[in-house]
Amino acid sequence: MDVTWWKHGVIYQIYPRSFLDSKGDGVGDVCGIIGRLDYLAWLGIDAIWISPIYPSPMVDFGYDVMDYCGVAPIFGSLDDVDCLLREAHGRGIRIILDLVPNHTSDRHPWFLESRSSRSNPKRDWYIWRDGKPNGGSPNNWTSNFGGSAWAWDEATQQYYYHAFLKEQPDLNWRNPQVRAAIYAVMRFWLDRGVDGFRIDVLWHLIKDATFRDNPINPAYRADQPDIDRLLQLYSADQPEVAQIVAEMRHVVDAYRERILIGEIYLPIERLVAYYGENLTGVHLPFNFQLLFTAWKASSIGALIEEYERALPVGAWPNWVLGNHDQRRIATRVGPSQARVAAMLLLTLRGTPTLYYGDEIGMHDVPIAPEVAQDPWEKREPGLGVGRDPQRTPMQWDSSPFAGFSAVKPWLPVAADYAQINVAVQRIDATSSLSLYRQLIALRRASPALSHGAYRPLSVAENVLCYERAAEVESLQVALNFGDKPVELNFSTRSGKHVLLSTDRQRVGCHAPRILHPNEGIIVGNAADLGRLGPHDQ
């Protein structure tokens, strides 16, 4: 059995601005994360991915990096990161940093040099083009945050390309010096003991060599953001990116047990290409399909099978329910189904990634326009693209500002934080937090769940049933995606017991004939119950 940590482990994403403010400035920080490592160890996760903590003007909240080898004072210092590494590793928790190689801040020294003159040695580190003969931008590519992706530089009379904000110029990954510089950044952090990287917009790194216009998207509707007007045929996911991914893999393979996770929003058949030829690409190309698939037993069942079929031989799967760019699961499917979603995520084959706060059922917080922070929301208001609602402060307890900070936080705290918080849920055996903790513990203890095969059993109108099986153990999972009771028809029910249910009272009972509304259960043999049954607190 291959027990590599990132295969059997659970990853937990922390948005550092919003986790815990230890300094009293309304913004979370690295020491705040250190202060909650005991909580994370108790929850049972194996690794933390932290969104960017580097020095940055924060125009895109850290995804605009000014110095890849430093720490923004608002988040702490390099010493704090060293302390985090020591403290986390001491608890068996790995640390994954966010690598943002596609673009820098426009205040990064590399860009300041690059824009200083056409003959500067770093000119070619970014993507500079002449305008069209009529002065128009070089092609029709649009920024992910709306408007043209080309910004005019008056001083040097050329355009530069930015896939996101104009304050985030894209690096030119066709330039070998750029590659070497980012690989040196990776080594800087790997040498410090970092366990891997989540790579921002990995599929964007290489653009079409001749900058052809992107085609019009025939399915575009007026209520969609600007980026959807065109199909991103030439501005991303180019064949040459494979070489770069392999080079990045080569960098981490010089170290023991490090991991690369790629942020890639592509359909399954393109996504799996990022495992690379002979698995020399990223270890885990993030699988975001659960974020966009209709929340129905049939659709989710079909998705799992499509994904399983598409995986290259030996490739390890992974699943994501939420992140800092997407609406929270509790908001997407409602609080009851969010518990079913937790059971799905933690019983599927492959590495699960949790988003901070989802374990207590945090939902999106409505943000009034005058307090909006997200640059995308500010550029395209009213379309619902804003990402502030899913980035609000972690709800620790019932004290003012949910125990996140002593002062008013950078984003408002959810109105119902007195009910939805860690302190309240920790002592409630029926809470979302208790369910997550038990699911994680069961997953860890069960060979079937941590590395067993996936086998679909049945899918009915609202019920999805599947089996996870390894060596001598096989467990069945049944999930009710609806709010009505449903009859279970999987035949292996007899002689089985409920190891875990979203409905606490069911645990230990014989496998039921009827699933309650919004119920998910995991069943196994009586012997499994003794071995894997819930061990509270």
Ligand code: NOJ
């Ligand atoms: C993806 C990140 O997840 C998102 O938050 C950011 O705005 C863009 N990349 C640009 O870096």
